[in-house]
Amino acid sequence: MATAINMENTSVAHNFENSRKPKYILLFSGKRKCGKDYITDILHTRIGDQESVIIKLSGPIKTHWSKTASLDLNKLLGNGEYKEHYRLEMARWSEAIRKKDNGYFCRAAIDMYNAHDKPIWIVSDARRKTDIQWFKENYGDACKAIRIIASPEIREQRGWKFTSGIDDAETECDLDDFDNWDLQIENNTNNIEAALEQILKLIRFNTLPFFIQFCD
Numbered sequence: 001m002a003t004a005i006n007m008e009n010t011s012v013a014h015n016f017e018n019s020r021k022p023k024y025i026l027l028f029s030g031k032r033k034c035g036k037d038y039i040t041d042i043l044h045t046r047i048g049d050q051e052s053v054i055i056k057l058s059g060p061i062k063t064h065w066s067k068t069a070s071l072d073l074n075k076l077l078g079n080g081e082y083k084e085h086y087r088l089e090m091a092r093w094s095e096a097i098r099k100k101d102n103g104y105f106c107r108a109a110i111d112m113y114n115a116h117d118k119p120i121w122i123v124s125d126a127r128r129k130t131d132i133q134w135f136k137e138n139y140g141d142a143c144k145a146i147r148i149i150a151s152p153e154i155r156e157q158r159g160w161k162f163t164s165g166i167d168d169a170e171t172e173c174d175l176d177d178f179d180n181w182d183l184q185i186e187n188n189t190n191n192i193e194a195a196l197e198q199i200l201k202l203i204r205f206n207t208l209p210f211f212i213q214f215c216d
């Protein structure tokens with residue numbers, strides 16, 4: 001699903017201090033090809049564009065890095081040699097930034113997807129404990145951590161193939177032993193209605209008009 005991206009705004013979260021707090025932040029995580037994009041796209045459609053926005057924490061990394069290192073952003077966004085050539089360097093660069101400031105890419109992504117005035121943020125790719133920690137430190141109980149689980153067989157049917165260096169990397173494994181999920185949902189079948197219902201229940205989203213549901 002196309003999500004509005006502010007490609008021009010590659011500076012980090014100037015608006016952050018003044019931004020309104022969202023009512024809910026749904027932090028999705030799960031192994032590759034478990035269906036994070038699939039479920040969050042449908043959820044976003046169900047809740048609506050006025051009330052929700054999808055935030056990809058990986059979104060700003062390439063834009064920021066291409067600026068910093070004076071590289072061709074379009075080539076980095078593609079699937080060719082160019083991206084592969086710079087992959088490791090980019091990973092090192094982003095890791096160094098994260099070590100200094102674990103909220104850097106979270107704030108940049110919030111800005112990039114123009115999330116500030118949407119009450120529900122759907123973060124589709126939490127990968128590290130520090131991602132969840134940063135949101136919880138800044139937004140408290142508004143945050144709900146959701147783990148999507150699919151069996152290895154189903155993930156393979158969806159195109160996953162174990163790749164050393166990716167599937168055994170920190171980005172893929174850091175949340176494997178996280179034990180504070182607000183919700184864990186299975187996504188092994190084509191029917192995701194029950195899963196959607198559980199997620200919507202978590203944020204008490206129902207068919208009442210939006211302004212009534214979210215009045216304090």
Ligand SMILES: Nc1ncnc2c1ncn2[C@@H]1O[C@H](COP(=O)(O)OP(=O)(O)OP(=O)(O)O)[C@@H](O)[C@H]1O
Pocket residue numbers: 030031032033034035036037038039158159187188189190191192
């Ligand atoms: N419940 C489902 N029913 C039908 N197709 C699904 C379902 N869940 C996921 N898929 C399909 O499986 C594939 C992988 O899903 P998706 O891209 O959402 O996974 P992901 O977790 O975001 O993967 P990655 O971590 O690699 O980005 C997609 O083609 C998607 O349409």
